[in-house]
Amino acid sequence: MSAARFTEVQTVAIPVRDQDAALAFYTGPLGLEVRFDAELQPGFRWIDVAAPGATTSLALVRAGEQLPAGVDTGIRLATPDAAAAHAALTQAGADVGELLLWESAPPMFEFRDPDGNTVYVTESPAG
Incomplete structure (x- = not known):
């Protein structure tokens, strides 16, 4: 039996209650x-956002019974400067966790x- 061949992870969905509010936050x-950003059929809007490049x-998809909002997405965003990203999100009023500065790992935080x-x-030199 041969395995399927995949070349990358294209999109990861995040369930949101209000797509307009989520779009404003993520952008x-x-x-x-x-x-x-388009309504693919009545009541079904698909929004894709990404870091430049x-x-x-x-995908900011509408939450529902089968896909509730308020989950731990497991998604890790990379930044060249975690402290600056932490400060910017804190200043913007986001719910930001502690900036972790461990000796054995790159600077990181959650929001x-x-x-x-x-x-x-997570801080990554490539960002």
Whole structure:
């Protein structure tokens, strides 16, 4: 039996209650860019946002019974300066956790979006 062949992770979905509010947060304080925003059928809007130049995007999909908001997404965003990102999100009023400065790991922190979804930020030289 041969294995399926995949080349990358294209999109990761984040469940949100209010797509407009989520879009404002992800493109405002987070600085992501809109890659796609359209109503594909009545009541079904698909929004993709991504870091400039990134190949993987985040889909801000409408939460529902089968896909509730307020989850730990497991998503890690990379930044060249975790302290600056932490300060910017704190100043923007985001629900931001402690900036962790461990000797054996890069600087990192977590934040929650307006729907309570947890996202992580890790400092990476490549950003």
